[in-house]
Amino acid sequence: MFQYISKRLFQTLLVLFGISLITFILLQVVPGDPVELMLEKRADAQTIARVRHELGLDVSLPQQYLNFLKGAIHLDFGKSYFTKEVVITALVRCFMVTVKLASMSFLFAVVLGVACGMAAAINRGKWIDSVLMTISIVGVSAPSFWIAIILQIIFGLKLDLLPISGFEGPVFFILPSIALGTRYAGSIARITRTSMLDVIKQDYIRTARAKGVKEGLVIMKHALKNAMIPIITLVGTELGNMLTGSMLIERVFSIPGIGKLAVDSMSNRDLPLLEGTVMYIAFVFVIVNLLVDISYAFIDPRIRYGKGAN
Numbered sequence: 222m223f224q225y226i227s228k229r230l231f232q233t234l235l236v237l238f239g240i241s242l243i244t245f246i247l248l249q250v251v252p253g254d255p256v257e258l259m260l261e262k263r264a265d266a267q268t269i270a271r272v273r274h275e276l277g278l279d280v281s282l283p284q285q286y287l288n289f290l291k292g293a294i295h296l297d298f299g300k301s302y303f304t305k306e307v308v309i310t311a312l313v314r315c316f317m318v319t320v321k322l323a324s325m326s327f328l329f330a331v332v333l334g335v336a337c338g339m340a341a342a343i344n345r346g347k348w349i350d351s352v353l354m355t356i357s358i359v360g361v362s363a364p365s366f367w368i369a370i371i372l373q374i375i376f377g378l379k380l381d382l383l384p385i386s387g388f389e390g391p392v393f394f395i396l397p398s399i400a401l402g403t404r405y406a407g408s409i410a411r412i413t414r415t416s417m418l419d420v421i422k423q424d425y426i427r428t429a430r431a432k433g434v435k436e437g438l439v440i441m442k443h444a445l446k447n448a449m450i451p452i453i454t455l456v457g458t459e460l461g462n463m464l465t466g467s468m469l470i471e472r473v474f475s476i477p478g479i480g481k482l483a484v485d486s487m488s489n490r491d492l493p494l495l496e497g498t499v500m501y502i503a504f505v506f507v508i509v510n511l512l513v514d515i516s517y518a519f520i521d522p523r524i525r526y527g528k529g530a531n
Contacts, residue, residue, distance in 0.1 A: 298497035308497040319478035323463035325398035330405035338413025360407030369400035416448035457513030
């Protein structure tokens with residue numbers, strides 16, 4: 222296990238290094254000078270040259286990348302070109318908002334998805350199965366921003382039950398959490414149903430039932446536990462997606478999270494802020510995937526990581 226974790230950590234560092242290099246190169250080929258955008262057209266050539274020197278943009282590209290890499294190692298991505306806020310401060314501030322939204326969306330998606338998937342598997346071929354799977358397809362297929370707008374119209378404007386924008390309190394996250402978690406709940410429901418059906422057919426399930434074990438115990442202790450591997454794989458990936466922020470949802474509900482920060486930094490070509498945001502997103506994804514892989518060994522004792530582990 223230790224060898225496997227060490228190997229994956231090394232792979233994580235390589236992935237982060239590759240993403241930082243690709244991001245830096247792509248940002249250099251994007252049209253437009255960030256200094257000219259920041260100073261607008263009123264600045265003269267001398268002022269532009271002075272600001273470029275202050276921002277370290279007058280050195281060679283390899284040196285700029287090395288400076289960025291050194292700063293990233295120390296979590297120092299510099300300051301925003303436009304707001305002058307320290308990038309890591311902006312990331313932490315937006316991260317705390319995104320965590321609240323992601324936590325509520327994740328809880329909604331997992332509880333609803335697993336419950337619907339189990340109910341559909343237990344009632345396979347019945348009307349309940351058909352209804353739940355139809356709803357899950359709709360949830361997966363419907364764009365999240367469309368669901369968000371529908372929720373705003375019904376519960377915010379028509380019924381006036383919930384706020385449609387802002388983040389002043391927990392109640393402000395209800396509609397965004399439902400809008401963000403609906404598609405993930407549909408995916409979790411479908412994979413839970415499929416995994417549960419595969420496990421229910423196994424001999425040890427029939428043996429447990431033949432011994433007179435209560436059906437609820439058979440489903441919860443034997444079937445669900447052994448069906449968790451594919452479910453956790455999907456749930457871990459979805460958690461990574463939620464933690465990196467939903468740009469559309471945060472835009473629709475005016476939530477200043479990571480997604481909105483990424484959109485704003487791209488619109489302004491704010492290189493330090495955009496580089497910091499991309500590295501944050503990459504870090505969250507690789508760490509979540511690492512934790513998911515490690516969790517396999519604790520959930521399924523048949524899985525062992527040894528010298529031959531990949």
